[in-house]
Amino acid sequence: MSEELFSNLAIFVLSLLVGFEVISKIPTTLHTPMMSGANAIHGVVIAGAIVIASLAGSPVGYVLTFIAAALAAANVCGGFVVTDRMLTMFSRPKQPTPAPAKDPS
Amino acid sequence: MTTLAFVIGIIYLVAATLFVLGLHQMRAPSTARRGNLTSALGMAIAIVATVVVALLGNGGNLWGWIALILGAAVGAVYGVVRARTVKMTDIPQLVSVFNAVGGGAAAAIAFADFVMHGTTASIALSSSIPLVLDVLIGSVTFSGSLIAAGKLQGVIPGRPITFPGSRIVNVAVVLIAIAAGVLTVIFGHSVLLLLVVLVAALVFGILMVLPIGGADAPVIVSLLNAFTGLAVAMAGFAIDNQALIIAGALVGAAGTILTLQMAAAMNRSVANIILGGFGTGDSPSANIADQDLTGIRTLTADDVALQLAYAQHVLIVPGFGLASAQAQHEVADLAKLLIAHHVDVKYAIHPVAGRMPGHMNVLLAEANVPYDQMLQLDEANAAFDNCDVALVVGANDVCNPMAREKGNPVSGMPILDVDHARAVVVLKRSMSTGYAGIPNPLFTDPKTGMFFADAKQGLTEILTATKEYVTA
Numbered sequence: 001m002s003e004e005l006f007s008n009l010a011i012f013v014l015s016l017l018v019g020f021e022v023i024s025k026i027p028t029t030l031h032t033p034m035m036s037g038a039n040a041i042h043g044v045v046i047a048g049a050i051v052i053a054s055l056a057g058s059p060v061g062y063v064l065t066f067i068a069a070a071l072a073a074a075n076v077c078g079g080f081v082v083t084d085r086m087l088t089m090f091s092r093p094k095q096p097t098p099a100p101a102k103d104p105s
Numbered sequence: 106m107t108t109l110a111f112v113i114g115i116i117y118l119v120a121a122t123l124f125v126l127g128l129h130q131m132r133a134p135s136t137a138r139r140g141n142l143t144s145a146l147g148m149a150i151a152i153v154a155t156v157v158v159a160l161l162g163n164g165g166n167l168w169g170w171i172a173l174i175l176g177a178a179v180g181a182v183y184g185v186v187r188a189r190t191v192k193m194t195d196i197p198q199l200v201s202v203f204n205a206v207g208g209g210a211a212a213a214i215a216f217a218d219f220v221m222h223g224t225t226a227s228i229a230l231s232s233s234i235p236l237v238l239d240v241l242i243g244s245v246t247f248s249g250s251l252i253a254a255g256k257l258q259g260v261i262p263g264r265p266i267t268f269p270g271s272r273i274v275n276v277a278v279v280l281i282a283i284a285a286g287v288l289t290v291i292f293g294h295s296v297l298l299l300l301v302v303l304v305a306a307l308v309f310g311i312l313m314v315l316p317i318g319g320a321d322a323p324v325i326v327s328l329l330n331a332f333t334g335l336a337v338a339m340a341g342f343a344i345d346n347q348a349l350i351i352a353g354a355l356v357g358a359a360g361t362i363l364t365l366q367m368a369a370a371m372n373r374s375v376a377n378i379i380l381g382g383f384g385t386g387d388s389p390s391a392n393i394a395d396q397d398l399t400g401i402r403t404l405t406a407d408d409v410a411l412q413l414a415y416a417q418h419v420l421i422v423p424g425f426g427l428a429s430a431q432a433q434h435e436v437a438d439l440a441k442l443l444i445a446h447h448v449d450v451k452y453a454i455h456p457v458a459g460r461m462p463g464h465m466n467v468l469l470a471e472a473n474v475p476y477d478q479m480l481q482l483d484e485a486n487a488a489f490d491n492c493d494v495a496l497v498v499g500a501n502d503v504c505n506p507m508a509r510e511k512g513n514p515v516s517g518m519p520i521l522d523v524d525h526a527r528a529v530v531v532l533k534r535s536m537s538t539g540y541a542g543i544p545n546p547l548f549t550d551p552k553t554g555m556f557f558a559d560a561k562q563g564l565t566e567i568l569t570a571t572k573e574y575v576t577a
Binding site: 040062067 | 121165170174181204220349464
């Protein structure tokens with residue numbers, strides 16, 4: 001087994017730990033946009049589609065490239081756009097609210 | 106290491122850092138949007154860097170690039186159109202569809218990589234093992250997520266679908282997939298064997314999700330999201346790309362945490378959900394006239410309006426019924442009216458209210474409810490002690506006081522202490538039970554009044570009646 005594999009494994013494990021640490025601090029109220037945002041991040045698989053495209057040299061390769069690129073692009077573009085749409089709703093300017101009655105009853 | 110490889114490695118590291126920072130910024134609503142844009146910037150950097158490497162490397166051939174560009178254009182248009190037009194109540198389905206395509210892409214990449222290596226000498230174990238795992242996990246996610254999306258959308262019946270001997274078939278399919286996977290790793294060249302892995306995994310994804318009830322579908326979506334993360338990381342191992350490994354691991358962690366939290370909030374174990382076949386997702390709209398209403402105080406819209414108009418502190422408990430009736434705008438209008446009338450109104454939001462964690466917050470945000478009016482479980486439970494009227498809209502199990510007792514399906518489930526409020530109004534279509542299938546003593550509590558109506562209809566009536574009191 002190569003050094004390359006070992007360093008990739010180390011990166012994988014450490015990234016998992018960072019992921020657990022960062023995600024567990026996100027409040028429940030933002031879990032839907034967070035899940036959608038994380039979903040968009042795994043759209044980075046489109047980088048894999050690019051690598052495949054540069055290696056393809058047969059009709060089978062082209063067809064698989066097309067499929068991979070279409071699926072990955074839907075994932076990455078749709079994911080970021082829908083997450084942004086949701087989060088825009090959260091960051092709208094507050095409407096002026098009259099002071100609520102504060103006295104304890 | 107060549108200079109180019111070093112520079113590209115650094116660029117991938119920058120992209121990965123931006124992903125982590127982006128997720129970190131999702132901790133607060135004020136920075137969350139910037140967080141998403143930060144992640145998107147990381148994505149753009151990773152994509153440009155990969156294109157540059159590919160062009161500077163062997164360059165590929167024209168047809169490969171044409172296939173890539175055409176595919177990416179089709180996918181991007183589909184993704185953006187769906188993302189811009191989806192109704193906020195349908196978000197869980199769309200997340201599931203985007204998850205499916207991500208898993209499918211990972212599987213397609215691994216398959217393509219294998220086919221291209223196939224004619225050359227045997228592949229090193231350090232590539233072939235992740236390749237096979239990628240095809241396996243990616244395919245399960247692809248078909249499973251599409252079925253889950255279908256269940257959430259109502260295209261596929263929400264009830265658990267099983268057939269005689271389904272367990273045996275499941276086990277057989279898994280064994281075939283694993284056996285073919287092991288053989289692929291051992292023999293190296295056989296595209297046919299990998300095709301068996303692909304097909305068996307696709308079939309297993311379908312069989313795994315079909316028996317799951319519609320109510321549990323969000324948990325499966327989250328679990329499959331974690332799977333996609335793993336599949337993407339495996340693709341990264343296979344083609345030696347660190348950006349894929351890091352991003353995949355991050356998403357794997359996110360999906361795992363969400364799955365566990367959701368299962369805890371529903372008081373079930375993940376294994377129980379997968380094997381369970383529990384919850385239909387289609388609540389029966391039973392006729393109120395046929396039901397035993399002894400011990401139940403029913404209210405009219407006018408009664409509810411009177412209580413609300415003369416209260417000081419009101420907590421609204423939105424549940425699945427509100428989401429499925431798409432009544433988020435009506436509830437927000439009612440709250441706005443009361444707030445203008447100097448009533449203190451807040452929303453008490455259970456972690457699994459709506460169709461996935463935090464979904465209710467998105468729906469309320471869509472209806473322009475300010476973030477600071479949404480209370481999480483702990484904050485809400487502190488507020489119920491000082492609450493004059495708790496208005497429960499289409500929620501049931503999440504406020505069932507039986508959770509505090511032992512020996513029933515909701516025992517130990519974290520609940521909203523609605524019964525601590527001075528008065529409770531429950532707006533619900535009927536007395537039917539929630540997913541847990543047990544009666545809710547809150548409904549027969551002397552301080553509770555039931556208002557039987559569809560969430561949208563009922564809230565509109567309450568709104569009209571309340572206007573009479575606050576403007577008079």
